[in-house]
Amino acid sequence: MRAALALLAAATALSAVPASARDDVTHKICSPNERLCFTLTTADEIPTYSVTRDGKPVIAPSRLGFMLRGDGKFEHSTALGEASFAQADTRWEQPWGENRWVRDHYREMRVPIVELIGGKRRIDLIARVFDDGVGFRFAFPDQPNLKDVRIDEELTEFTIAGEAEAWWITAGEWNRYEFLYNRTPAKQVGTAHTPISFRRKDDSLHIAIHEAALVDYSAFWLQRIDGQRFRTRLSPSSDGWKVRRAAPFETPWRTILIADDAPKLYAASDIILNLNEPNKLGDVSWVKPQKYIGIWWAMHLDQSSWHSGPKHGATTANTIRHIDFAAKHGFDAVLVEGWNVGWDGNWIGDHGRNFNFAQAYPDFDMDRVAAHAKVKGVAIMGHHETAGNSGLYAEQLEAAMDYYAKHGVPSVKTGYVADAGGVLHKDAAGKEIWDWHDGQWQVRHHLEVVLAAAKRRIAINAHEPVKDTGLRRTYPNWVSREGAKGMEYQAWGDPPNPPEHEPTLVFTRMLSGPMDFTPGIVSLTGKGGREIPSTLARQLANFVVIYSPVQMAADLPENYDKHPAAFEFIKRVPADWEQSRVLAGAIGDYAVFARQRRGGQDWYVGGVTDEAAREVTLDFAFLPKGKTFAAKIWRDGPGGGVGGDRFAMTVEEKKVTAATKWPIRMEAGGGFAIVLTPVR
C-alpha cells in the first residue's frame, strides 16, 4: 500500500505545506558554451538533479541526500530556496605539471535545500558547470540544528542515461586500489572506486565520475543500486559515522567529466584541479620534479631484501653505487628503501610496530650517504614505509621529517602496505583503533604528513595512498601517488598486468592525477626470470604516457648498461612539461601522448597499445608551424611484440614539421617513443 495513500495524503495536506514546497521549483545552470546543463529540482520533495548535453540526458534525474546521525535522513520533505549565480574565466600557472597553464572556465549556481519538517535544516548545493564536465558539492551552513555534523552516509546518486560500458576497479576489498580493471556493461558494475569511466553505446559519449578536493571527509565508493543507477557509499570509519565535521563546512566536489572521446575525457580532467583551492603553501619553487633510480626493483626480484641480513639492499656501499650511477647518467635522485630499522620479522603482520623512522640500520650510514650524494649533485629520495601503522608514523612524524631535512632529503616516498586490517592508530587512552584506507581519519593523516613535510621543504610521494583528488594544486609538495597496480606486478603479479593495463589506467586512474608507476624495466624480466608482457619500446613510451613529476627509471643499473639504446631515451625524457596533448586513444585499447618539456622547445611522444598490434597515424600538427624538428624514434622492431621478440626495437631518425603525418606501428603489447628537437 503506497502510492495511493501518498496521493490521498498529499491532497488533504496541501494547505499545511508552504507554497514553495507545492511547486517543484527548478534551478538550472549551463556551461559557458551552453551545451552542458545542470538542473536541480525536487521530485516528491526529494532533491533531484540531472545533467544534459545538447539537450539530451547524460545523468538522468538522480537523488541527493544524507543520512545524518541523530536527526534522520536529510532527503525527503525538502524544498529549494532561491538560487544565486556566479561565473569565472581565469588562467592559473602550475608550479609543475602536465601543462604550465590551466584555464578555469565555468558558471556556478548555489541553491539552498531546506527541510520543510523537523529541524528545518538547510544544506546548500553548489554546482559548477564547465564545457566538459560538472562539479557539485554540498555546503553545510552554520545553523542551530546542524552544528556537530555526523554523516552516516551520503546519498548522492548518479544515474547514467543511455546504455554504457564501464571500466572500474572493485571497492571495499583490501584497503587499496591495486586491482586489474574490470570492463563490463555499466549495469554489471558492483561496488567501484572512482574514477570510474563510462562509454555510452549509441553515441560513444565518455563519462567519468570522481571527486575533487577530498579534505577532512571520507572518500566515496560508487555502489550500483540497480540498472545504471549508482549511489555514493562513504568509506567506513571506526567511529561508525563516516564523517564528523563542525559546520560550516563543504563536502568534496562530486565530479562528472563528459567528453566525446577518450582523449577529450583526459583533457577534461583539468576540472579536478580547477575545483581544488589554489596553492596554500606560498613559494614552492623548492618542489622539483625528479627523475630517479632506486634500491627497489632488486627487492621485487628477491635479489635484495628490505630487512637486514646478507641480502640487505640499503647498505652504504650499494647506495653510493646507485648515487654514482645516477650522477653519471643525469638522474636527480636515488630512492633508498629498507634503510631504517623495523623491517625484520613479519613487518606486515605486525603492522609496522617496530618501524623507527629516524634510525638507520647499522650498515646504512646516512651521514656518509648524504655527504656523497651532495658532492655528486644527486638527491636522496627518502622512504617511510608504515605498514599501515599511520598512528605510529604520526607519533614519529616530526622526528622523521627532521631527520630527512637534516640530511638534505627533498622528497619522501611514503607507504601504507596494509591489507585486510586497515590503518592503525591509537586513541587518547592508547587503545589501538583500526580505520579504513580512504576514510576520514586517513584522509586527515595524509594531509598532516604533507604539511609536516612542507614545513621542511620536502615533497611527498604516497604509495598505498588515498585516491588523488587534485590536492596537488593546493599542496604542490604532494607530488605523486601510487594508488593502482604499478610495475612491481610485472615482477611477481599473478597474473602480471596485461598489455591493456596502461591504456586503461590512462583513462581511469590517471584522470585523478599523477601516478608513480615506476616504468623503465628494460630487462623485461621479473622475479625468477619471468618474461614481462611488454616490449622494450613500450617501456620507454610509459615515461610519456603515464604522467608523474617524480618519474622512476625502475630497472637495475646493470640492466641499463645492457640496453644503451633504450637508456638514451630514458635519460633524455623530462618529468615536467610545458604542455601535454592526448593525440589518440581508446579506453583499454591504446593511448598516444605528446608533451613539451617545461621551458623547452623539445617534444616527446609516446604510445602504448593493448594485446592488439595496431598502426596509428601520428599527426604532428601540435608542433609550431614553419619549424622543422629532428625526430628520433624508438619503436617495436620487425618480429617484435609480446609473443614475439619483445626486445626487437627499431631506432631511427627523421625530420618532421607541423604538416607531417606518419603511420606508426605498435606490435602486440608494444609501443613507441619519440624525441622531437627543433632543428634550428
Place this chain on the structure above:
Amino acid sequence: MRAALALLAAATALSAVPASARDDVTHKICSPNERLCFTLTTADEIPTYSVTRDGKPVIAPSRLGFMLRGDGKFEHSTALGEASFAQADTRWEQPWGENRWVRDHYREMRVPIVELIGGKRRIDLIARVFDDGVGFRFAFPDQPNLKDVRIDEELTEFTIAGEAEAWWITAGEWNRYEFLYNRTPAKQVGTAHTPISFRRKDDSLHIAIHEAALVDYSAFWLQRIDGQRFRTRLSPSSDGWKVRRAAPFETPWRTILIADDAPKLYAASDIILNLNEPNKLGDVSWVKPQKYIGIWWAMHLDQSSWHSGPKHGATTANTIRHIDFAAKHGFDAVLVEGWNVGWDGNWIGDHGRNFNFAQAYPDFDMDRVAAHAKVKGVAIMGHHETAGNSGLYAEQLEAAMDYYAKHGVPSVKTGYVADAGGVLHKDAAGKEIWDWHDGQWQVRHHLEVVLAAAKRRIAINAHEPVKDTGLRRTYPNWVSREGAKGMEYQAWGDPPNPPEHEPTLVFTRMLSGPMDFTPGIVSLTGKGGREIPSTLARQLANFVVIYSPVQMAADLPENYDKHPAAFEFIKRVPADWEQSRVLAGAIGDYAVFARQRRGGQDWYVGGVTDEAAREVTLDFAFLPKGKTFAAKIWRDGPGGGVGGDRFAMTVEEKKVTAATKWPIRMEAGGGFAIVLTPVR
C-alpha cells in the same frame, strides 16, 4: 606493491605464528544424503566457506567476517579451532500452515574462528546442512574482549558458482519491499533484498539466499561486489553501528536453498522454518486461520476514505453491513480500516503523530459493532496503522491491545506506511529518532508488538513489515505479513502488477513465509474504472497459489454478489492446510499448487501464468490411490485472458483419480482453480 611483500613477510615470520595458523585447517559437513557439502577453511588466514552439490561448486569460496566497533575487523589473521558435530531428524507439527508436519533433517558443524592477533577474539560458525540447502550463523561466545558487541557491518559473502540469472528487488530505497521484481543476469544485480532467487544457466540449478530467525539484529541486504560475488550489508541504524548486542548471542541464520527446479526450491523453504526455534508461546490453539473481508478496497478505489467526513468507510453502519455479508457467506472476520482517530490531515507527512489506537471516530461505535459481530459469529479484524511512527505505537501498545482484547478482537493488521523518512521513535529524553524499516530497532519493535498481542491472544498480520524469516514457528500468532506489492497496486499502481508478478512472488518473496496479498478482486476493475490485467479465474487461483493463513476476499461485497460462480470458489477455499504441493512452475512464468484442507479430505488446486498463455498437464498423482474425486474447475474460458475477455470463465465438473492426467489451459495473465472432493 602487495603480493610479493606479503610473501616475503610470511617467509620471515613463520616462526612467530602458532602452528595452527600455518596450516589451512579445513572442516567439512555434508547433508544427510551426502550430496550437499559445506566446507569451512581459512585462505590467507581469512575465514572462507564454500558449498558443493555432488562435488560441484554451488557457492565458490566466499569470505566471512565482521567489522566490529572499537577493535577493527574480525576477518583476517584468523585460524580455525576444533570442529564439533551434531545431527537431527525430527518431525514437528505446525499449529497452522501449509503443511501440518515438517521434517527437520540435517547435520550440523560448529567451528570456532579465533583471531591470532590483538584481542584474540573468537566467533563460532554453526552450519546446518540439509538435503536441499544450508543455513549458517555466527555465535559470539561470552569472552573478555568481546562483551558489548557493536557490529558496524557483517562481511558474509556469497559467490554464486556458475553463470546464473536472478530475480530480485532493489534494497535501500524507501523503507519497504514494494517493488516489481527485476529479472537480470546475476552479475547485473545491484543491491537486493532477500529472498533473492538464482537459476544457473548450465544446469538450471536453483539457489535462493535469505535469512532465518531475524531476532534482535538488523536485516541484511545483499550487495553485489563484482562478478557473481555478493556481500551482506546490514540495514542502517540511527546508532551508527548496525547491531548492538551483549555476548553471548547468535546471529540470524544465513540460508542458501538449493534445488533442481522452482517447485523444489519452494519445498526447500521449510529450511527457513526449521532454523527457527520451536513455539515459545505455549498453547496457541487460539490462533485461528481466517478468511476475511474488509473495509479496505473501497478506499483504494477512492470510493471511501480512511479519514473522517462524508466518505468515511469505517462507520458503524458500513461495518455492520460487512459483518452481515461475512456471516451470510461464511467468512471468519471483517477488517475495519480507518476506525480510529488520527487519519485526518497529512497523516503520512505528519508520521502518524495524531493516531490514537484506543479511540474510535465518533461515527464508529465499537461496542455496538463488537456486539453485533459476536451475535453473528464473525470476528472483527483490528487495524493499527502507524505511518511508521513505531515509537508512538509502542507507547500506546498496551492500551491499544487492551482495547481490542476488551472487544474480543482476535487479530490485528498493523501498518507502517513510511517512505523516505523511516520509522520514528524517541529516545529517553524525548528527542525524535529515525530508524530503518528493517534495522535492529524496528526488528525488536515488531517482536514487542507480537508479544504484547500474544499476551491477549491476538494474532498479528504486519503490513509494511520487516521481511519474514520464519518466526511464525516461534511466535505462531505472527500469522502473516505484507512485504511485497499486493493487490492494491492493481487499483492504482503505475504500472499495475504485471501477470508475471505472482509467478515471481511465489518463488522469491513467498520462500520467506505467508503474505497477506489480498486476492479476489472479481470485478477486475481498479480506481476510476481501470482494467486489472488479470482474469476472473486467476483471481480464484491466487487463493491457492499465494499462501496466507489470513486470506482476504478483497473485493466489495456488491461485486461478489455480481459474480456468484467465482464467489462460490472463494467461499469454499480454506486458509489452512494439511499438506501442500507445488505441482509445477518456473520463476516468473507460472506456478501450480495443490493443497489439502487441514483436517479434511478435499484438495484445492490453483495455477497462474504470466503474460503467456500456456497449457500445463495436471498430474493428480498427489491424490490418495484408489479414490475417486469430484473435481469442480474454474478456468479461463474461450477468448479469455488479458487482452481478451478477462471475465470469460468456464466452470465444469469432472471425476478424477490419482491416475488422472489432464491438460489445462491458462490464457495470457490467467489461471485456474479446482476443488477436489472425495466422492465417497
